[in-house]
Amino acid sequence: MPLIEVADLRKAYGGRPAVDGVSFTVEEGEIFGILGPNGAGKTTTVECVEGLRVPDSGRVRVAGLDPVADHDQVTRILGTQLQESELQAKLTVREALELYSAFYERPADWRALAERLGLTEKLTTRFAKLSGGQKQRLSIALALIGGPRVVVLDELTTGLDPRARRDTWQLIEEIRASGVTVLLVTHFMEEAQRLCDRIAVIDRGRVAALDTPSGLIRRASGSTVISFTPSRTLDPADLAGLPGTASISTDGRDGRLTVNGTDETVNAVITLLARHHITAHQLRVSDATLDDAFLDLTETDSAPSGTDLKGASA
Numbered sequence: 001m002p003l004i005e006v007a008d009l010r011k012a013y014g015g016r017p018a019v020d021g022v023s024f025t026v027e028e029g030e031i032f033g034i035l036g037p038n039g040a041g042k043t044t045t046v047e048c049v050e051g052l053r054v055p056d057s058g059r060v061r062v063a064g065l066d067p068v069a070d071h072d073q074v075t076r077i078l079g080t081q082l083q084e085s086e087l088q089a090k091l092t093v094r095e096a097l098e099l100y101s102a103f104y105e106r107p108a109d110w111r112a113l114a115e116r117l118g119l120t121e122k123l124t125t126r127f128a129k130l131s132g133g134q135k136q137r138l139s140i141a142l143a144l145i146g147g148p149r150v151v152v153l154d155e156l157t158t159g160l161d162p163r164a165r166r167d168t169w170q171l172i173e174e175i176r177a178s179g180v181t182v183l184l185v186t187h188f189m190e191e192a193q194r195l196c197d198r199i200a201v202i203d204r205g206r207v208a209a210l211d212t213p214s215g216l217i218r219r220a221s222g223s224t225v226i227s228f229t230p231s232r233t234l235d236p237a238d239l240a241g242l243p244g245t246a247s248i249s250t251d252g253r254d255g256r257l258t259v260n261g262t263d264e265t266v267n268a269v270i271t272l273l274a275r276h277h278i279t280a281h282q283l284r285v286s287d288a289t290l291d292d293a294f295l296d297l298t299e300t301d302s303a304p305s306g307t308d309l310k311g312a313s314a
């Protein structure tokens, strides 16, 4: 039995569907990612899983339990991240850990959790004085304090600097290694690609694709990226007809061409260049990234380019 089951979930606000028939399952031990542009319905979906919102229709189960009807039991299985507004600014780290421990019959040892999350030095620091990364680590500690089987982490690394983000990724991997399943909502492609076993790409309230990161990349058209600066002008139309070509873009500054295609396209591009006696300067052939797949799988007007979709669209 999957640990989380969501089937044909629907939720509308004021008649406007936010989640419009979402289905997925999360197996025990997975890091399962929910990825999508702003307003796609990610938070609404996970809040239905957490029992914080009541679905209009569809089925949601956590370890076979209904998150709304069996809310108390579900909170013992599912750890949720703290919202910043939930903690008093003057509360110290130690007080927060003790307070949250008191919510559970058999809480985890908060001292060990604090040690594992690098918070031991900060036990007497007030919440308001913690850095962004420390607040996130405290939020993870509080999500784990009830000894959950699954933890929901929503936009965990948004606003963190690259080092704090990488530290948090390591923590997420350690959480999974300790046997806790992770449901991760993220805007960051690199994060999803590095951490998740499987990803549901949600777009406009629906699952646009559900696969492993590499499966999503393969599925998107143009899984091989060829880029080069031609020694003289090359008409992109000549490239468009080559086998496997999915898209072509030109950098207006230096005329560098980028072709998304297949392995077959690589050979065809090289043959074409040779035939026209054109040298390809700084020729690079690489695999497409999850970024490329994401843009291909989601509607273009809601999917700005770049790795930080939230930042890019703000």
Ligand SMILES: Nc1ncnc2c1ncn2[C@@H]1O[C@H](COP(=O)(O)OP(=O)(O)OP(=O)(O)O)[C@@H](O)[C@H]1O
Binding pocket: 013, 014, 017, 018, 036, 037, 038, 039, 040, 041, 042, 043, 044, 045
């Ligand atoms: N309480 C609410 N009342 C009315 N509309 C809402 C409410 N919560 C969410 N919405 C709308 O539902 C849609 C989906 O929102 P949701 O927060 O689930 O998306 P999201 O994918 O998590 O977005 P983001 O990445 O921007 O956080 C959006 O159009 C949003 O404006």
